[in-house]
Amino acid sequence: MPHAPFIIASYAVTGVGMIWLVVSTYLHMRRAEASADALRDIS
Amino acid sequence: MHRFANPARFLRIAKPLTPALFWSGLLLTVAACLWGIFYTPTERLMGDTVKIIFVHVPAAWLGMGGWSGIAIASIVQLVWRHPLAGVAARAIAVPGATFAAICLLTGSIWGRPTWGTWWVWDGRLTSMLVLFFLYLGYIALSNASSDKGDTSRVAAVFGVIGAINIPIINRSVIWWESQHQKASITLGGSSIDDAYLVPLFVSVAGFSLLFGALVLMRMRAALAEIRIEARMRRMAEG
Numbered sequence: 617m618p619h620a621p622f623i624i625a626s627y628a629v630t631g632v633g634m635i636w637l638v639v640s641t642y643l644h645m646r647r648a649e650a651s652a653d654a655l656r657d658i659s
Numbered sequence: 660m661h662r663f664a665n666p667a668r669f670l671r672i673a674k675p676l677t678p679a680l681f682w683s684g685l686l687l688t689v690a691a692c693l694w695g696i697f698y699t700p701t702e703r704l705m706g707d708t709v710k711i712i713f714v715h716v717p718a719a720w721l722g723m724g725g726w727s728g729i730a731i732a733s734i735v736q737l738v739w740r741h742p743l744a745g746v747a748a749r750a751i752a753v754p755g756a757t758f759a760a761i762c763l764l765t766g767s768i769w770g771r772p773t774w775g776t777w778w779v780w781d782g783r784l785t786s787m788l789v790l791f792f793l794y795l796g797y798i799a800l801s802n803a804s805s806d807k808g809d810t811s812r813v814a815a816v817f818g819v820i821g822a823i824n825i826p827i828i829n830r831s832v833i834w835w836e837s838q839h840q841k842a843s844i845t846l847g848g849s850s851i852d853d854a855y856l857v858p859l860f861v862s863v864a865g866f867s868l869l870f871g872a873l874v875l876m877r878m879r880a881a882l883a884e885i886r887i888e889a890r891m892r893r894m895a896e897g
Contacts, residue, residue, distance in 0.1 A: 617707045619772050626765040627692065630714040633761045637754060637873060638681075645876045648883035655890050 664742050666882050677875045684868030691862035699854055709855065711769045716859060717866035718762035722790060723825055725755025725870070726818075729797065730825075733818035743878070745811055746885075748818055749801045750877035754870055756794035763787060774838050782831030783839040786824060793821040 617623065695713035702709035732748035735741045766784065767777045778784065801814035832841050843851050851859065 619706060619708045622708060622768050622772050623696070623710050626711040626714055626768045627696070629764045629768070630718065630761050633757050634869070637757045638869075641754075641873050641876045641880075645880040645883075648880040648887070652883040652886040652890075655887055 666743065666885075669743055670879065670882065673875045673879055677872055677879070680868045680875065681872035684865050684870075684872055687861055687865030688869060689865075691858050691865050694858040695855075695862065699858060702855075705773055708769055708772050711765055712855065713858060713862045715762060715765040715769060717863045718758045718765060719787070720863055721866055721870050722755060722759030722762045722787070723828060724867075725751050725758060726790060726793065726822060727825055728874075729755065729818040730822035733815035736815045737812065737819070745815060746878050746881045747874065748815065749811070750874045750881060752794060752798045752801065753877065754873045756791060756798065758866075758870070759787065759791040759794055763791060770838070779838050781837045781839065782835035783828065783837050786828040786831050790824055790828060793824060797821065 692713055695710050699710060701707050728751045729748045732744045732751070736744035736748065763784075766787075770779070771777050797814055797817055800817055801811045804811040804813055829842075831837065832839050843849060844856075849856055
């Protein structure tokens with residue numbers, strides 16, 4: 617494939633963006649739900 | 660619609676739906692990308708760069724679809740005061756902005772070998788860049804207003820007004836001279852060969868399911884934060 621660097625760069629940009637979005641969203645959700653549950657148990 | 664206004668009822672549906680959307684979306688996305696890279700033929704004019712279509716088009720679709728979702732949720736929030744509509748609109752913003760950014764970056768990378776340049780200030784590219792900046796503005800507005808504890812009506816109005824850019828993006832290649840090709844898929848049919856069209860649909864479906872999972876996750880996080888805030892307030896009041 618003569619344009620392999622451009623194709624790889626496109627998929628790499630998409631992959632990095634998606635992984636950042638999924639991981640940050642998942643961690644945010646887990647932390648928020650765990651905090652809400654912990655607070656409910658305390659009170 | 661107000662059946663789902665109760666956050667507890669919404670969470671009962673969202674909790675099992677989130678992993679279902681995520682894993683089915685991930686499976687379809689990975690399958691479509693592998694299919695697109697390794698099992699589609701080289702295109703006559705664009706050569707092998709056509710393989711970028713399987714990430715660029717879904718990102719464009721979700722960047723525009725995301726703002727359409729924000730506009731609809733904002734109207735529901737403003738008109739019917741649905742308690743989850745504002746939460747949904749805010750949950751869409753960051754994934755929508757990310758997909759708009761991916762669309763701009765992959766489009767730029769695609770432009771270099773096909774147009775000979777990374778960027779041109781034509782109608783399609785410029786209006787898509789405007790959409791990305793609208794997302795940033797919406798995120799800043801909704802964060803600023805949520806700090807004050809209100810229901811971010813300013814962000815909702817901004818979400819509705821910003822929707823004017825969506826038809827501009829869609830029609831830009833018709834209204835103005837553009838390096839970007841005209842619409843290949845319309846309601847009347849498609850000019851794309853099935854060898855590319857089928858994996859493209861699988862890719863759009865996969866990315867859309869992932870987008871849905873991300874929005875649900877962000878809504879669940881926002882609802883948990885609202886629960887924390889309410890409980891802290893009750894504890895402070897004694």
